[in-house]
Amino acid sequence: MLxxxxxxxxDDQDLLDEAFTQASYVNEHRDQNLKFYERLEFLGDAVLQLIVSEYIFTRYPKLPQGRLTRLRAAMVNEQSFSTFARECHFNKYIRLGKGEEKAGARDRDSLLCDIFESFVGALYLDQGKKVVEGFVQQVIFPKLDEGMFAEFFDHKTELQELAQEDGPVDIDYELVDEYGPENDRLFKVNVAIDHKVLGIGVGHSKKDAEQKAAQQALKHFDKREDNLV
Amino acid sequence: MLxxxxxxxxDDQDLLDEAFTQASYVNEHRDQNLKFYERLEFLGDAVLQLIVSEYIFTRYPKLPQGRLTRLRAAMVNEQSFSTFARECHFNKYIRLGKGEEKAGARDRDSLLCDIFESFVGALYLDQGKKVVEGFVQQVIFPKLDEGMFAEFFDHKTELQELAQEDGPVDIDYELVDEYGPENDRLFKVNVAIDHKVLGIGVGHSKKDAEQKAAQQALKHFDKREDNLV
Structure with a gap:
């Protein structure tokens, strides 16, 4: 599967097994001298924190610390990690005790999040940081472009910060169109910086359209680098 | 100095300068297009979290997750990082605005902690993880042996956990001696596991002596490895 x-x-199948084994399973198989995932989760959590930090630090070279911290918090949490774990089909491989299985632990966000971290911990020990980066580049980073963390990512604030870095500028949002039926109304908004339109956004609310316009305008300020340091 | x-x-002196420059200094020297340390602090924080996690994960191969987390929290915090920053004489190199200087920021724990992290962030970007590990091995890890985090490190609990890993055992603490003047009394305690004395501790309280006895006994269970993974 991997x-x-x-x-x-x-290389180390035992380590991988450990990453997918819950304490309840170990307790039911005491004769097998198994280990459960928790220590690997501790390590994997720190590995993910660093790799995500490094990536957004490099990708958004002008994002101030406070916003880097908020973005990292949006990416590194139970909700997103459990989503990633499901997408990787990790739920299939978890080894649970019978009671936990019955209680539905296999689909519990908290467990899936733990397992995502413990898997990363095992992968890091077995194959090193570069291989974990390759995994994370497939599983987590594309979500940034797909807008998974968009709600945490306030493009209007970001645009304001970037645009005003070299001194004050005028930033104006203008509603330029409105169309569609009452119950499915769409709004079109332009954003102009010093009277030059740099972005257009369409959304089901003015707020949403403004965010999208700001997101488009941000491309003019973007010094993204596509590689991890 | 480094x-x-x-x-x-x-290699990159500008990056190092950035790590030691507070926003107040940047604001007073707008013509110089300087950067302040905060983004590097964000990165350095994650670097330190991982390196410390990895070290204690390896050094204490039987320590359960909860205690690893507590130990890391004891090592990675404002109090310890500001201490390390002072020991490294980083306070001398901080570039502050005049107001902050007057307000005594140079000796403020929160700033020193930030600078310790931003320095590590810069070092990581410039020289990579191995060099940061070398630095941390000189500055942080010896503190573990010097007992800097002893108050967070409950040896009695650790001994109990390790000793009972393969089944229940008897752990007994016995006060074997008491000496010295009333106002400087010393207590001597033995700890025995299944009636075999494995540790002796002397302290100004029974509790302290028990902790020290437990710490000595732990050596019998220690599978330390001296190298970072």
């Missing part, structure tokens, strides 16, 4: 989906090879 | 004290060389 090989097929992510082109990842793991 | 060269002499830590055998560290930094």
């Amino acid at each position: 090989k097929r989906d992510f082109n990842i090879h793991v | 060269k002499r004290d830590f055998n560290i060389h930094v």
Whole structure:
């Protein structure tokens, strides 16, 4: 599965098993001297924090610390990690005790988040940081472009910060069109910086359209680099 | 200074300057197009989290997750980082605005902690993780052996957890001696596991002596490795 989906090879199968084993399973198989995932989760959490930090630090070279911190918090949390774990089909591989299985732990966000971290911890120990970066580049980073964290990413504030970095400028949002039926109304907004239109956005609310216009305008300020440091 | 004290060389002097520059200084020197340390602090924080996590994960291979987390929190915080920053004489190199200087920011724990992190962020970008590990091995890790985090490190609990890992055992603490003047009394405590004395501790309270006895006994269970993974 790892090989097929992510082109990842793991040498130490025991370590990988540990990453997917909950304490309840260990307790039911005391004769097998198994380990459960928690220590690997501790390590994986720190690995993910650093790799995500490094990526957004490099990708958004002008984003101030406070916003980097908020973006990282939006990316590194139970909700997003459990989503990633499901997308990777990690839920299939978790080893649970019978009671936990019955209680529905296999689909619990908190467990899936833990397992995502413990898997990363195991991968890091087994294959090193570069391989984890390759995995994260497939699983987490594309979500940034797909808008998964858009709600945490306030483009209007970002635009204001970037545009005014070299001194004050005029930023104006203008509603230029409104169309569609009452119950499915669409709004079109332009954003202009010093009277030059740099972005257009369409959305189901003016606020949403403004965010999208700002997002488009941001491309004029973007010094993205596509590679991890 | 870095060269002499830590055998560290930094290629990008601008990056190093950035790590030691507070926003107040940047504001007073707008013509110089300077950057302040905050983004580097964001990165350095994550670097330190991972390196410390990895070290204690490896050094204490049987420490459960909860205690790893507590130990990391004891090592990675404002109090300890500001101490390290002072020991490294980083306070001398901070560039502050006049107002902040007057207000005594140079000796403020919160600033020193930030600067410790931003320095690590700069070092990481400039020289990579191995060099940061070398620095941390000189500055932070020896503190573990010197007992800097002892108050957070409950040896009695740790001993109990390790000793009982393969089944229940008897752990007994016995006061074997008491001496010295009333106002400077010393207590001597033995700890025995299944009636075999494994540690002796002396302290100004029974509790302290028990902790020290437990710490000594822990050596029998220690599978430390001295190298970072």
